[in-house]
Amino acid sequence: MAATTILVAGCSSTAPQTRTAPNDDGTAVKTFEPVFTGAAQLGPPDLVDDGPGSLVSVEVMHGSEELEDANATYARIVYRSTSGVDDSPTEVSGVVAIPPGQPPKGGWPIISFGHxxxxxxxxxxxxxxxxxxxxxxxxxxxxxxxxxxTMTDYQGLGVPGYYHPFLDSKTFGNNMIDAVRAARRVGADLSNQxxxxxxxxxxxxxxxxxxxxGVYGQGLDLKGSLAMAPAADMAGMADAAWNGTLTADQRVALVFALQSLAWSHPDLDLDRYRRGYTAEHWDQLLDCLPPNIDDILAVRSKMTNSDLKPETPADRDRLHDLLAQMALPQNKLTTPLLVIYGTEDTLVDLPWFExxxxxxxxxxxxxxxxxxxxxxHSDLDSTYGLPWLRDRLTGETVPDSCPGQS
Known part of the structure; x- marks a missing residue:
């Protein structure tokens, strides 16, 4: 799940199973048709367009051995959200998985999972x-x-017509919240917690x-958040690129960040930040579906820090400012947050995170x-993560680790 993760195709030949049911007005509504024994029977989804969090489409999925072993019903969704860059309306895809069996009183609580x-x-x-x-x-x-x-793909991944604002915390926060709103419309008994x-x-x-x-999540009851090795503030990549101290993981992240910033800021000249081998193989560096996973790893391994040095101090400072504008925190928290991080992280530099x-x-x-x-970065102990999140549903007090707090 680190920044150097490669997404590899693993498509199933099994076609999704769907059926239609009439709305009161006679129009067809797509509903889930369980594709294996034990999955929950779900009602018709709410496809009313009333803004962020409303559903555009629901498509049942089949092919995940892990979810099917858990007897979960899961589907690909497309839902409406909001860009954090310009506040424009967007459409975002993702996945919703529903447990089997009888939900607890008030409905199943929801995890918004960030991949x-x-x-x-x-x-x-x-x-x-x-x-x-x-x-x-x-x-x-x-x-x-x-x-x-509910797992959002994030804006720009999965729905054509939008760019992916890599590292933009405002967009990612909106997408995570709206994924919860969308999940509550798929026809299952889900809580607002x-x-x-x-x-x-x-x-x-x-x-x-x-x-x-606090500013976007009205109508939902967030009980707590767990962030492991979060890329909370990556503005330091600009200085590391200038100083020639980028790690291999950071070089990959910087390529993604530069491309994303060029999409959101068309006046940003990428050639002021790339040269040599990296510039020549830019499209291959952006690829996530090579014929062989070793191919893309080999391309990435040949990047050098000199390939990614900003042309001038002004270019460095602009990159730093653009990355800082997207970083966390931006608003005061209204709910508990657990952050777990390692001192030997090769992606999220320790001073940047702290x-x-x-x-x-x-x-x-x-x-x-x-x-x-x-x-x-990728070897953090996460064994107590889910128990910690379950405890948030009971309202158990969370210790405050900030200096001067108890």
């Missing part, structure tokens, strides 16, 4: 693959713990969901901070 980096191209959406490569086991664990799961969870880019998305909940945490503490956020000495 790690898969790329910045439209074809890099996890929901495009019935097997949900890299995400099935996590979603299975959430379902088995009594949660309905929810939690957010993610790792790496998904960790940033989970933190961003908490950051945006600066974001310090700013959050300074504005009065309630953070439980778990610093893992000697651990890196």
């Amino acid at each position: 790690g980096t898969t790329g910045v191209l439209n074809k890099c959406a996890p929901s495009r693959f019935p097997t949900l490569p890299g995400n099935g086991f996590m979603m299975q664990a959430m379902v088995l713990n009594g949660f309905a799961v 929810w939690v957010a969870f993610g790792h790496s880019l998904g960790g940033m998305a989970a933190w961003a969901a908490a950051d945006r909940a 600066s974001a945490v310090n700013r959050a503490c300074a504005q009065g956020d309630r953070l439980q901070i778990e610093k893992s000495i000697g651990q890196g």
Whole structure:
């Protein structure tokens, strides 16, 4: 789930099963038709267009061994959301998974799950693959713990016509929140209580969901968020590119960030930030579906820091400012947040991350901070993550790790 993760196709030949039922006005509404024994029977989805969080479409899926072993019903959804760059309306895809059996009183609580980096191209959406490569086991664990799961692809991944605003916390927070609203319309008995969870880019998305909940999450009851190794503030990549200190993971992340910024800021000249081998193989570096996974890893391994040095100090400063504008925190939290990070992270540099945490503490956020000495980006211990999220549903007090708090 780290920034260097490659999304690999694992498509099933089994066609999704759907049926239609008439609305009161006679129009057809697509509903779930369970494709394996034990899945929940779901009613017709609410396809009324009333803005962010409303459903555009629902398409039942089949092919994830992990979710089917858990007897979950799951579907690809397209829903409406809001760009964090210009506040324009958008459409975003994702996946919703519903546990089998009888929901608890008030409906299944929801986890909004933020997946790690898969790329910045439209074809890099996890929901495009019935097997949900890299995400099935996590979603299975959430379902088995009594949660309905909604996993957004994030804007620009999966729905044509939109660009992917890589690292833009406002957009990611909006997408995570609206995925919960959309999940509650698929025809299942779901609660308005929810939690957010993610790792790496998904960790940033989970933190961003908490950051945006007070200003964008009206009508929902966020109980807490867990962000593991979150890419909360990556503005330091600009200085690292200038100083020639980027790690291999950061070089990949910077390529994605530069391409995304060029889409949102058409006046940004990419050639002031790339040269040599990196410039010549730019399209291959952006690809997320090579014929062989080793091919793209080989291309990425040949990048050098000199290929990514900004042309002038002014170019460096502009890149720093653009990345800082997208970073966390942006709003005061209204709910608990647990952040877990390692001191040997090769993507999210320790001083960059701790600066974001310090700013959050300074504005009065309630953070439980778990610093893992000697651990890196992808080897963090997450065994207590789901129990911590379940505890949020009971209202148990969360310790505040910020200096001067208890």
